[in-house]
Amino acid sequence: MLVLGIESSCDETAAAVISNGKMYSNVIASQIAAHSPYGGVVPEIASRKHIEAINLVLKQALNDAHVTLPEIEGIAVTRGPGLIGSLLIGLSTAKALAYALDIPFVGVNHIEGHIAAAFLAEKVPSFPFIALVVSGGHTNIYQVKNYHNFQLLGQTRDDAAGEAFDKGAKLLNLGYPGGVIIDKMSKNGNPQALVFPRAMKDSSDFSFSGLKTFLLIMLKKRGCDFAESQLPDVAASYQEAIVDVLVEKTIKAAEDNGINRIVVCGGVAANGRLREMFAAAAAARNMELFIPPVILCTDNAAMIAAIGENMLKNGRRDSLDLNAVSRWPIA
Numbered sequence: 001m002l003v004l005g006i007e008s009s010c011d012e013t014a015a016a017v018i019s020n021g022k023m024y025s026n027v028i029a030s031q032i033a034a035h036s037p038y039g040g041v042v043p044e045i046a047s048r049k050h051i052e053a054i055n056l057v058l059k060q061a062l063n064d065a066h067v068t069l070p071e072i073e074g075i076a077v078t079r080g081p082g083l084i085g086s087l088l089i090g091l092s093t094a095k096a097l098a099y100a101l102d103i104p105f106v107g108v109n110h111i112e113g114h115i116a117a118a119f120l121a122e123k124v125p126s127f128p129f130i131a132l133v134v135s136g137g138h139t140n141i142y143q144v145k146n147y148h149n150f151q152l153l154g155q156t157r158d159d160a161a162g163e164a165f166d167k168g169a170k171l172l173n174l175g176y177p178g179g180v181i182i183d184k185m186s187k188n189g190n191p192q193a194l195v196f197p198r199a200m201k202d203s204s205d206f207s208f209s210g211l212k213t214f215l216l217i218m219l220k221k222r223g224c225d226f227a228e229s230q231l232p233d234v235a236a237s238y239q240e241a242i243v244d245v246l247v248e249k250t251i252k253a254a255e256d257n258g259i260n261r262i263v264v265c266g267g268v269a270a271n272g273r274l275r276e277m278f279a280a281a282a283a284a285r286n287m288e289l290f291i292p293p294v295i296l297c298t299d300n301a302a303m304i305a306a307i308g309e310n311m312l313k314n315g316r317r318d319s320l321d322l323n324a325v326s327r328w329p330i331a
């Protein structure tokens, strides 16, 4: 089945073509330049940028896959969670195409999409596995029993890990998007230079807001910003505090549930130190680790098409009155 995926939940306009779990194209138009002056995503601007980009992105995805629109047999589109204005652009586009081509479409959960990115890699996980979904909006640990059965084992009580990266970078005046900048800067820093707090040690849940406040208080107490030469050490130490708890709690969830397969996905899974620490922790315990390639960790439409293809093949169909939803828990 030739499936077109469409993703527009936040600040990336994306389209992809997949068939039988194989990716034929994966096009992503980033809006970073448009939001950068504001230090974060401005919802109104995001919606307008999606409108401008979506037709071009769709054309590119079809061209890259060497297919024409009439050959597409089904459409998968992100229905939520995300920014409503942004979601509606992708959803309306998907509906218009499904109606015009007289083919089925399904509205897909973005978080399920992030997990499904693991199925696009060469080596795919078998069920059950533990999944850490770690992005700008989510920090959730699930036990995944099959494609559509998720048991929530832990989640953030406040900020998501991606948010902690982005807010930390903002406090340090490093720019936007913070995760990528801290990741890069940390490569020249000492992660043990400063000690940042690790919250909720004995819980399966996460809390990252205290970390950000700790950094803010540290900056206030100093009365001045860090010198440029100190920034790599600060960034590396701050990053270490985030990555440490992500790895520790995910490994513990796997051990507690007697599962030795772990999937790590979502934008923060692109982080170099996180990938390194998970690899070491999994190897030390003989656990199987699946982290999608970086391009499939951050928002993309191939992951949406991957889970959508599975739904379409199982007979799932949505009707043309389907609405977008800003919140949509999967468990």
Ligand code: KG4
Residues within 6 Å of the ligand: 010, 134, 135, 136, 137, 138, 161, 162, 163, 165, 166, 177, 178, 179, 180, 183, 266, 267, 268, 269, 270, 271, 272, 297, 298, 299
């Ligand atoms: O999955 P995603 O692209 O969008 C959401 O669904 O939220 O995740 C975006 C988040 C942002 O907070 C961004 O700073 C973070 O992922 N991120 C990273 C890296 N690349 C993206 N965080 C740390 N290191 C990275 N290399």
Ligand code: ZN
Residues within 6 Å of the ligand: 110, 114, 135, 136, 266, 267, 298, 299
């Ligand atoms: Zn995402």
